[in-house]
Amino acid sequence: MADIILETRKLTRDFKGFTAVDRVDLRVQRGHIHALIGPNGAGKTTCFNLLTRFLSPSSGQILFNGTDITRVPPARVARLGIIRSFQISAVFPHLTVLQNVRIGLQRRLGTSYHFWRSGRSLRRLDERAMALLEAVGLAGLAQSLTADLPYGRKRALEIATTLGMEPELMLLDEPTQGMGHEDVHRVMELIRTVAQGRTVLMVEHNMKVVAGLCDRISVLQRGAVLAEGSYAEVAADRRVMEAYMGSAAEGAGDAAAPLQGTPQ
Template sequence: MAEVAIRTENLSVSFAGFRAVDGVDLSVEAGTIHALIGPNGAGKTTCFNLITKFIRPSSGRIWLGEQDITALEPDAVARLGMVRSFQISAVFPGLSVLENVRVALQPTLGVTFQFWRSNRILRRLDDQAMALLDRVGMAAVAGERAADLSYGRKRVLEIATTLALDPSVLLLDEPMAGMGAEDVAMVANLIREVGRNRTILMVEHNLSVVADLSDRITVLQRGQILAEGSYAEVSSDRRVIEAYMGEEVTDA
């Protein structure tokens, strides 16, 4: 039986009487790339925020491996090995690429995000930071300001900062949002590479990327699971087609 990295049971949340996520039972196998998709308003990001503990569920449970994390705070979950990105790039624009990664690596020195620490101390992280930048193909721009990077490169830098925490489970919230075709290909290749030795759960609108990267797909509609399976299975499911096209599919 496959090892499960993330599991939810009857996961639900309501806002002012509106059921945004309704009884979601999700299971993400360890070592796979699992996509969470659905039409606008399906509850994907809300479900994502519940799993990563940025929203507290109204009911249900969440497990990371064998550990029940339902009552934990986001920082505690991150220390257990589950780290997330956001829809909007979350890098420090005034810092260099190298400095951004050094900030993310500070916990390895026993401190967390202390900008006032001396350069002499932080330079101890340079080799580790450069190795990480080389891994994501950004070593050549280590000295550039993050603000001067293309949007796609900023997303790559953000993934590099999440990898600095060496997570076993990485959650990516719309990693391709707002990108051109060249940047999409670059980030897709990076996700495929970093997914070789960890579990990835991603929310993504670009269905060609989902088809290319995902081992398994969960489709949400109105806060509930509509379908699950491979891309071939869910893309041929008439319920999924109706949800995306907004019309009933009939046999020819």
């Protein structure tokens, strides 16, 4: 039996007659990088919001490490070890890179966040913060103002801050969105590195990223699971191609093109 860290059973979310997530059965294996993909409007981010309890499901169950967390408040879900990033980079622009990571680490103190406290009281966190910055390639920018970072480096900083919260399961929502080729490659390598010893569930539109990183892929269409398997398996599924070609016809660009063959 596979070691399943996260499972959903018939997970559903309705919005005034519109079903955004439709009876989704999802099983994420511990230690895997698992992707949720699908055309625009397929329900991927809504599914993330349900898993982290930013939204409550209309019906169905969410289990984490075998425990039902369907009605658990979002803050407690985070404390259990499910930590997410967002499509828009969520960093404090007017703090330094080091200070951003240190905020994520304050949870380790076992007290409230000390925004009003002297920086000297938090320096015990600096060693761990620098280790996290080293892991994401930002140690040399520790004293830089976050607002001055390129977009790709801000995403790397967000991942470092997420790691500071010691996630057992990382949920990454469009980690390479809006990036150029060089930044995409850098973030791919970063995700590959930080996934060692962790489980990652990611929403991603870039199929080259999905093909290069993911052990398993779940394809959503109109809120329901359309297909599931390895990249090669879902790329060969005619229903998946039809879903993406339909999306492309509605202005989704060339998102479907990489599905036509596994990248080298």
